[in-house]
Amino acid sequence: MTSKIFDKAAADWDQNSLRLQLAKSVTAAIKNAVPLSGTMCALEIGCGTGLITTELAPHLKNIVATDTSGGMLWVLQEKIKTQSLTNIETLQLDLCADADLLASRSFDLIYCSMTLHHVRDPGAVLQKCRQLLAPAGFLAIADLEKEDGSFHGDMSGVEHLGFDPAKLAEQVSRCGFAQVNTARAHVITKENVQRQVRDYPVFLLTARG
Numbered sequence: 492m493t494s495k496i497f498d499k500a501a502a503d504w505d506q507n508s509l510r511l512q513l514a515k516s517v518t519a520a521i522k523n524a525v526p527l528s529g530t531m532c533a534l535e536i537g538c539g540t541g542l543i544t545t546e547l548a549p550h551l552k553n554i555v556a557t558d559t560s561g562g563m564l565w566v567l568q569e570k571i572k573t574q575s576l577t578n579i580e581t582l583q584l585d586l587c588a589d590a591d592l593l594a595s596r597s598f599d600l601i602y603c604s605m606t607l608h609h610v611r612d613p614g615a616v617l618q619k620c621r622q623l624l625a626p627a628g629f630l631a632i633a634d635l636e637k638e639d640g641s642f643h644g645d646m647s648g649v650e651h652l653g654f655d656p657a658k659l660a661e662q663v664s665r666c667g668f669a670q671v672n673t674a675r676a677h678v679i680t681k682e683n684v685q686r687q688v689r690d691y692p693v694f695l696l697t698a699r700g
């Protein structure tokens with residue numbers, strides 16, 4: 492269901508300047524918070540068209556870019572071909588349902604941006620991340636701070652109206668992660684469905700395995 496919505500959005504996804512600005516800020520915040528290195532294997536959950544993954548790839552050994560939407564992954568695969576990106580592997584996967592596909596692997600960095608609010612059970616995703624993260628690996632989650640429901644024009648596929656960063660940090664700690672931190676990474680300023688121009692802050696939560 493959610494994948495169909497994103498399949499439709501995929502072709503024009505990168506035409507929205509607000510999304511490009513957000514991805515730029517989140518990429519910068521991850522680079523600032525995580526000491527990236529050419530020895531690290533990374534996993535992105537909900538990579539979309541790869542706006543963040545294509546920027547992080549030169550700084551990492553390799554990235555497994557996952558998404559439930561084949562349409563989004565197709566756009567990323569085209570970028571991989573045209574930009575000759577050799578260290579990104581794409582995988583159509585719902586981390587909650589199909590995590591066995593990754594069972595034999597472990598990652599030094601797991602990250603996602605604007606994905607968690609589309610997931611019904613964020614706790615299940617955090618548990619999977621805990622299992623897949625190498626000891627002392629890094630978790631980085633960017634998402635909307637709590638909003639009043641005016642951010643999305645179409646609410647299909649929206650499971651959460653953002654998150655309280657402090658509460659999510661507690662949940663992440665309870666899952667067994669260490670050094671949990673949150674900081675504001677970006678503010679999306681846009682006209683919402685009620686035609687009001689509003690600020691929608693986005694946090695970056697980081698933690699260690």
Ligand SMILES: C[S@@+](CC[C@H](N)C(=O)[O-])C[C@H]1O[C@@H](n2cnc3c(N)ncnc32)[C@H](O)[C@@H]1O
Nearest residue numbers: 497537538539558559560585586604605606609
């Ligand atoms: C708002 S988009 C963000 C895309 C990308 N991270 C970006 O910043 O441009 C959310 C993405 O999460 C994906 N997604 C939603 N639920 C998912 C799940 N359970 N597992 C993996 N990906 C999921 C969607 O298909 C979509 O590509």
